[in-house]
Amino acid sequence: MNEMEFENKVRSIANGMEYPRTPNIAGSVTTRLRTRTRPRFNSKALVWSLTIILVLCSSLMLIPPARAAILEFIQIGVVRIFPQSVEPTVAPIQTPAPESFVPVTATSSSQSSNLIPILNQMAGKTTLVEAQDKVEFSILLPAYPSDLGQPDYVYVPNADGNMVILVWLDPQHPEKVLMSLHFIPNGSWAIKKVEPKVIEETKVDGDRAIWTTGPYPLIFPNGDIQFERLINGHVLIWAGLDVTYRLETDLSLEEAVRIAESLEPIP
């Protein structure tokens, strides 16, 4: 049996699969949306899992190092944050970055005037349309502020993943970055974010989000890229369904959340 015959056989057998009758998902979902009740999990397995998790967590909390790790560890999407001086769980950078990727260097306020050359050195510079073609997730743009417009720079670094970076320049000071928005898809990039000075919990669209202030050494698990911020401001991190978002801006928390909640697909 060649590959195609085997494939056809598998498909033919799979077509005979007997499934349980599909329950009335639509009715349940719409009822829950209308009543806005908390999700109801009725499976015994979930009850068991919650019980076991509770027992495990309780046991771990009795061990001081484990308790410390649990308490000091915050995860938002693929971004992991250590509020205190905790060693990152990845090896320090040992291998050089791929030639196609120029690491973004941190920009302090005194370096802002030199930012544009740095942006020009970043790998993966592209257009919004091309970027959307390269990635499977939807690239979203802030609808707020209404006069923001499209980003001035778009990057798809394509180093072991399809992260997208959008950069807007400050119209009053075009040599400075107004804000940058990073789209980090699940499964391709995992970032360890270490020792921010300030961490504040907030909400984006009702979901937990983190508002931090640097320093921001971000180390990728492949160990070859150190990625630091573009702006001497704050970073808002929140997770969507399949993408973690990272908004760098020197605007206020309220403004940053408003921008985050205004994200919409490219018109």
Added chain:
Amino acid sequence: MDEPTLIQRAVNGDVTAWEPLVLTHQQAVYRLAYLLLGDPDDAEDIAQETFLRAWKYLKRFDATRPLRPWLLSIASNLASNRRRSAGRYFAALTRAFRDEPITTATVEEKNSQHTQADDLWKAVQTLSTPDQQIVYLRYFLDLSVTETAEVLQVAEGTVKSRMSRALEKLRHIIKQDFPVLVEGHEA
């Protein structure tokens, strides 16, 4: 009313517009969850959660794209997370005791289409989760390569290469543990 119009109405908070979309896609979502989890109650939980999350994040969905791959992608991620939980282990353990041994099945039963499908499912369950996902999407739910690529958020070429590797592993497992499935074709 077409799908993009219903989505747009749903984005604006119209639950009645969301209901027909759920009705259209609930079977595929439920079946994928059932294939991945093997438990009807868990599959129902995941299917409900899929549509609730999709509703919540709908304004971020590009309405010009087909809805089904996005929903299946959400369901697949939720089901995979559920599988990783400790509860899955005990549920699987319970099922293992509840299930009858394969050897008790008669020859006649083995020849039935449903039993064959059930054996194929058992064989697929021995694959890694990514391999299972691709086999379920392509052969059990009959998605195209393009749709599968959208669900898994990878390029179509990646789907083809991963599918080829998964099929090779599956063929090996079937030959070894479920030879009746390809009897008459392979000695």
